[in-house]
Amino acid sequence: MTTHRLSIPLQEDDVRQLRISDVVYLDGTVHTGRALVYEHVLQGQNQPLLDLANESNVQMHGAPAGVEDAPGEYRLSSIQATASFRYWKYVPDYVERFGIRAIIGKGGMDKWVYEDVFAKTGTVFLTTVGYGIAALYGRAVKRVIDVHWKEELGLPEAMWVLDVENFGPFIVDGDCTGASLAAEHVDSVNKNFAREYAKLPEYVLKRIGEIDHSLANEVIVGKPAGDGD
């Protein structure tokens, strides 16, 4: 559990030395994106308005708490991340195309993303802490540099480009060896759930509500079929 302070653009060596559960603080330019940004860029073929690989190779899955006070003048109060594993459709492509070295998000991504993609591209997954210690992260945002595509995507979903200083703490959830911190912890608590489940009988009926669960069935979808290697 080593603590690192790194400057953006992150270098490949910076990133490859990181290991799960290390703590990271960042300085430089971070940009945000959720599904609408990914679709705008990857499906809509819109070129990002800055050179991501050289200026902002860290993307945060999040929509800040922020407003536009006057045209082009933004005020950001807090920022945290949203559940990242739901972006598995976009992340591999985006990371490869734009030379992204770190994704900041929540909940990690499924292990195959780390093993198959991040190990190759030299990218890590940094999880926000808490997950939502958004006031502390908001403090570290020195300036909103710009908000791209706010007309098309709406203010929260637009790509916010942020100047950050000592932005953190983040915990390395997925490193370039393909290890996943969250997956390790899920594995360790599963036996405790199994113990509790063993004390309880089956439901009388299978399902007439919404909850339908087995331990094998995590919320994240896992590796898509047909992506063989």
Next chain:
Amino acid sequence: MTDTTGGLGSVLSPVAGGGIPETLLEEAAYEAHRLAATTLPDDVKRAFVGMRDREQEELPKRVLEAIVDNFHAAEDDQRPVCADVGVPRIYAVIGNETAIAGGFVSFERAVRRATGRITSDLALRSNRCHPITRRNPGNNVGVFAPNIEYRVEPDADYIEICAVHKGGAFGTDFRMLVDGDGLPGIRKAVLDAIAEFGRRGLTCPPVVIGVGLGGTKDQSFSIAKQAAQLRPIGDRHPDPDVAALEDELLEMANSLGIGAMGYVGTAGYATDVHVEIAYTHSALTPMGVHQLCQATRRGVVRVHMDGRTETRPTPSWFSDYSRRMGVE
């Protein structure tokens, strides 16, 4: 429970015979939103500090340290505790002896205006958007938004406004139990909800787990949310059978080895479990589960008929009257 007089001095003025004026209600709703966004309730703060001190695993201990640092930063800087303000909403307790100068329409207008103002003043995220077009008016106000739930309290001359900000897609579940499922079915459904969302920390633990038992499907969901959001940590239901279930479920939730953020930990997953019941169909027990994240945000302001306003540590949503039974 100690009351603290609120910081609304500038708008304090005795109410004329016509009832509470709209401006006073607007300032009270604004203050309730401000507290919800920036200031965790004292019972929640105490619970997190206690957990931080007790936690023996390094990773969740660090997380709890950060959670404590964060609620201090939010309060000091007046920033939202979490950037996901959810869909800001209001629970209102209406005293039966209360009059509003402009009637209830005036109250609802005040709430909508306060919600728009706080969104821009604190730079809250404007989450509320059209569910199909995703058009976002930018002020957290729209169709059925903010939603206001009311309940009436006898022999009271105030309106109590409780604002709740809760983000996140994870943690809310439903199960229709049948008569044969009994208590083990209830336990199992809570375990299911934790297995689904507690692992990987998707609920942002430590959480308060609210369980709504009975009523109708929609009612079970509503009371589960209210149980999590509107009762202080440590509170027990007055019905001893319900209170015993609360204790038992809390013990189960904290026996799973899940700590803050879902990491393996010793200090526990939940700060409390609150169960609310509603009498239900004899064949069924609809059951809602709501897991309220570490950004446990509520702000409570009471406005009295004489113009006094006070902030309160916890809402009085649940009372002997609201849980009454029998024919009156």
